[in-house]
Each structure stands twice: as C-alpha cells, then as structure tokens.
Amino acid sequence: MIRSLYILGQQSNVIYSKEYAKSESGEGLVEFLVNFAHFISSVDLEGKTEYMGFSGTRIFYAARRDFVFMFVADKADDTAQIEERMTQLVDAFIKDFATLAEANLPLEGLDAKVDEIAVTMVKVAILGYAGVGKTTTLHLLRGETLPLVHDPTIGVSIKKLPDEVQNANIVLWDLAGQSRFSILWAKMIANAQVVIIVTDSTLENVLRSKKLVSLVKEEVPEAKVIGIANKQDLPTALTPERVGQILGIATYELVAIDISYRDRLIQIIRKAILEGKGEAKPVPA
C-alpha cells in the first residue's frame, strides 16, 4: 500500500505530505527523502517513475518541472499499479496545483485529490461482544458459506473483501469479542477508516455496546462509525431505530445468516468509506 506521500518544491522543501500508515523506516525517512529529492531534481528522469528500496520499504519517485513526487510503499506492492498512480498524481498536480504552489498560494482541493489517487487500502474494523455475529458478518461480506456453529475468534482475523472502492482494497478486521480480548481492541482499531459495531439487537447487549462506541470515538475519532442491529430474524430483536437511538450512531438492520442481505450491507460499507474519507481531513504539512 502507499503509506505516505510527499511533494517537494524547488528548494527540496516539503510543500505537501500525507501519511496514511506508519512505515517502520522511522524518523530518518523524511530527512532521507529531502536529501534524495535534491539529488533527483539534478538527474533527468525523462518523465518516468522510478523506485528504490529503502529500509524495508520501497520509494517511488518522479520529477516534473521543479517538483519532486515521492511515495513510500511496501516492497510487496505491484510496481506497475503504483507507477500508474504516480502518473495520475503528477498529471493532476501539474494541471491544477503547480502554478498555485509556485506562487506560494494555498493548495485547496489537493488533499481530496490525493486521497482519490493514493488511498490503496481501507481498513474496516468489526467490533462487538462475543456471539453477536461479527464473524458471520465477515463471511457474509466475503460471500462465503456461513458456518452456523459459533467458533469464537481468537485475537483478530483479517480478511480482504473481494470488492473495491475507488480502486482501494478493503481489509476487514474481525476482532474477538470475548471480554478477555478487550485489551487488544484499542490497538487493533488503529488507523481504521470505518468501524462497524455489531450488536445482536437484545437490550442487554445494545446497552453494553455503548461502551464500544465511546472506545472507538476516543481511539479513532476520525473514523466513520456505524451500528449493526443483527439477528433481526429473532422475535425478540429490538428494531434498528431503537438500537441506533441507544448507541447514538447510524444503525442498520441485518440478518447475517441470510445471504440476501449481502449487497445491502456492502452498499452501506461503501457509503461509510466514502463519507469517512470526506470527513477525515488531516492538515497538510
């Protein structure tokens, strides 16, 4: 995935940067990039994107006019795909932002454009207490046959969704709901763009789940949070409206063991991802 992105100006000054995920290359990275940009601007890349390995990551770079563009990506990434995104970024920047940058004017709209191009991975975390149907929901989303016996998840189980949103892969984090695993939750939802809080629509469980809503708002304030009122096939289920009222977040009905809910749920998640992106606006450096 593209972990971070830098656009440098004439004096190798960083005019825009964004970090989507930490890379382990640590503090030395930015310093290295600035020095490296200085070097790049002195060689003629003929408009091509090139890359090199750096401390466990791969740095893609391109230069156009007086600007140097860099992505920090993973070694395992498909290079052709990243190069393609680099071309998109360079073209978009030169067309709409280069003149502004040269005049030292604010680069309005760049952030949204960058997200559109550089977000390659979206993390959706599924949170909820034991037995409410998180793993079943995960299987439903992946279009897999549903195991009807409850096999408690241990820690976290991570799966990709076959669908994409705007060319970004969606990774689902299914977190174990047993309370002994609650010490992991805060760490595991880090960097999630969307958090789905699943309840089994019983009053007792929904009330308990309010705590999860607070946890999420505390740990990942910029994430989009949605509630799920699952097990709507059971006669005692609270309505989704009621569940939503109690949790204080937009909540949708679900019968996770019924495959006909799949498309609806995927639409809900897509919408949440797009909204989440729109709301999260880190201040560019």
Add this chain to the structure above:
Amino acid sequence: MPQAIFVVHLDDYQGFVVEKRHPFSFSLNEKILNLIFYEHEKEEKENLRYSEIDNVRIVSFVDRARPRWMACFVLTADEDYEGLKEEIPGMGRLIIELMVENPELVHLDEILESHSSLGEASEEQRYAQIFLTPSSGLVLEKIENEGVERAAKLSIWLKSQVQSDSVDLRESILPLMDSGIVNVEIIGKGIEAVFLVKDVFAYRAPPVEAITKARKSMPGLAAQYQQRVAEFFAPPPPSRGYNPTIPSDDPNSPLVEDREKIARVLSKKIEYKVLTSLRDEPLSVREISNRTLLQEEIVQNALFSLESENVAAQIGEGIWALVTNPIMESFIPEFVLPLIADKLSNDEITPEIARRHLEILAEKWSGEQ
C-alpha cells in the same frame, strides 16, 4: 538451539505479518500469532514468554520500546526452556532493533549461529533517554533549580511550559526515575515530592585510553591517530575546539547542542555496542565483529553511522578508532544543599521533606565516595 525463528510485526492494515523467518519452510497460523501477542499484551512489563500452542513450543520476546514487534523462537521437543532464558532476550533485542533500523541486515541463520545479541540498556543509555524526551529535559532543568518540588506544582508548571494540558508529568518523569536521577516519594500526609538525587553531564571526552593503547600496539598509526583527535579538541586558531569545561550558559559552549546528539548516539543500541568496543583501543571491522559477535556487515554499518556523528573514524587501512568518546556521567548535586536550607527557612518545605532529602542523598552517595 531453537529449530526456527520468526519475526512478526503487527501492521495496522495487514495485521500480523511474518517479516522474516528461518528456516523458510517453517510456518505458523494466525491463531498462534494472535495468542502469543495477546499473552504479551496482558502483562505489559513481561518481555519473555514461553507458550505451548497446538503442540508447538514457542519462546517469544517483545521489547517495550518497539511495541508492535515480536521475535519468536520455536523450540524442539526436548529443548530446555530454562537453559535458553538467558540468551533469547539478547537475540530478540538485536533482531527487532535491526528489523526497525536496517532490515536488509537481518540474517536470522547467522544471528542464531553466532549467538549475536544486544544487552539491556546500560546506565548511560538510560540517561540518554532523558534528553530524547523533550519534556523530561525540561523537568530535569526545573528540578536542578528547585532541588525538591511537589509533584502537583511541577505538573502545573510543566503544563504551562509546554502550553498543553495533555502533557503528563508521570511520563516526563519516568526516564528520570528509571535512571535514578530523581526519587518520587509520598511524605507525611499525602504530599508527593520529587527529589533530585543525582545530576547528569553529557560530553565528548578525548579517547585517552584508546590512544595510550594504540601507542603500544600500533606505533605506526598512533601519531596520526593522536593528530586526528587533536584536530577535534584543540585545532590551531582561529578555529575553536571542543571544550566541555566552558559553562553551558556561555553561547560558545558546545554542550547544549551536542547533548542531544550524544544522547542519540548512545541510545542507538547497535552503534552503542560497537562504540563500547572501541573505547579500549582501535580495531578492525573483523576484530570488532569478533568481540561483539555482530556480523561484519552490521559493524560496518554502525561505523559509518558513528563516523557521521564525529565519533569514529578510520585512522589507517581498515582500522577504526574513536575520535571522540561520548559520555554521560552522573555526579553528586552538592548545589542542592543550600537550596534545601533556603526552602526550609522560607517555609517552602516541611522539616520532614528536608530531612528526607538529606537522607536520600546520603543513602545514594555515601557508599560511592
């Protein structure tokens, strides 16, 4: 020796990623990784654990300073865990440090074979942490001026200094407590007091010991070596040399700016190990590798990094030596005695606090004089 090693990183997006493994054919499932990670999270301070999961015997190590990394060692059926308890943390520390700093240099088979490892943080490395945590440096300066201060007052002062409510005195003071610079105690009816017990000084010393040794063991290089060192500490005028005895409030003092650099050098675990080996005498890469049990490639890399900080240099064909010896030393803070007396006579502290401070200082320093 363990039959397999694997290095696991918890990535925010991809989850548990086995970044390196040896032998390559060995694999582990997500459930095992989850359970090991969970066990470590349960007990934050514990960094070495033994687990038996699905008939696999695993010893895992985590470093508190690198929270998302685990080094896991798979034992054979008849291997004794007790016998490996000593060795595994050192290997684990090295593997994780290298994974973060320079993953290309991680060759698990070689590390296992040559028993390469890194020790626990030394005293001077713990001092270094103070100057790498900006708010800790601030608190140290304040407590040097006060001698003793109530924690509550210190906390308010710190918040006003950094102009933020989110700064936590406890976190800022931790490196100071870890390295024994301050004691925090409850005195009397619930007054939490912070006492200065030691002070610390960072500077670059001329590598006298190494020069002396070099005169005996490599007379051909010694003069050149000494010249190199002299250029740094006492260059011909008009250049100014490095003189740590200029008081630190003098703008010409090299100390303030250099202190953070020294702290950074000392806190880098691999560089530190190489640096320590050079304190005795100049050595070749091969010799350093033999003494430290670090692979030559790793040593070479550390030397380049030390060179860029003006710590090490090549003084002859393949021979490396210290040009400056970065040191963090503690000393007795006599200057607090008049401070205590003043505070007591101005009723700023209770007699109990004053007495306790003297007691702590005596306990700390009487044995070491």
